[in-house]
Amino acid sequence: MLKVMVIEDELTLRKGLVWTTPWDTFGCEVVGECADGREGAELIRKLQPDIVVTDIRMPGLTGIEMMQEVRTVVDTEFIFITGYSDFKYAKAAIDLGAQGFILKPIDDEELEAILLKAADAVRRKKRYDLAMATQASGIPELYGRLASYENGRPNDRYLQAAIDYINCHIERNFSLKDIADHLYISESYLSKLFKSKTSYTFLEYCTHHRLKKAADLLTDPAIKVYEVAERVGYPDSRYFSTLFKKWTGLTPTEFRSYYMQE
Known part of the structure; x- marks a missing residue:
């Protein structure tokens, strides 16, 4: 990405x-x-x-x-x-x-x-840099990195698999251990992978991803706030509202009102 x-x-x-x-x-x-x-x-x-x-x-x-x-x-x-x-x-x-x-x-x-x-x-520059690196080093393996830039996906298969897991289970309560076990890797390795590749900790990434999905859902006025909370894995709508305001600066209701005005 x-x-x-x-x-x-x-x-x-x-x-x-x-x-x-x-x-x-x-x-x-x-x-x-x-x-x-x-x-x-x-x-x-x-x-x-x-x-x-x-x-x-x-x-x-x-x-x-x-x-x-x-x-x-x-x-x-x-x-x-x-x-x-x-x-x-x-x-x-x-x-x-x-x-x-x-x-x-x-x-x-x-x-x-x-x-x-x-x-x-950006991608044109990355393609050029990779092409020059390939020519200079003679390592064909660099073409795999080129492919990852082209489709916008992370170039680490474990990280991408973890992100796919989060996407598929966003409404559930899962942990770093759940995903690590699913991928047959250690928790510490997966934790370091998230921090080094995304600049977020695992928890920060999951929270950001859940709240980004919530923001998308809030643009639909037919979906109630508590329903949005449940769909992104927060059965306690009050906690969800508090967390949403902490991360965005707006309550879910304020965010929806601002979006509708825009």
């Missing part, structure tokens, strides 16, 4: 991008988010994302200053969010090599088009 970071100081907009964008459609996953340019630069260095979606005007550093600061150490594609008043800055970002910009309020089709463009650019 391609790694994405979202950097935006407006909480509701940032959470809306993280939780309602169908990232997996583009072979992407959000690995980090923050609210200011200085923290954003630090996280970019740490997480090495493939794509960064960022506002231009932010505390700490502007989006453009942040891009200039990290460009020498991280090969990342940037997408900027801007208002009409910052249009000249968006043009400057394009001149500096950004993939493009999105005007507020964000249009879903416009966002999806630029994400496709950025993801294609």
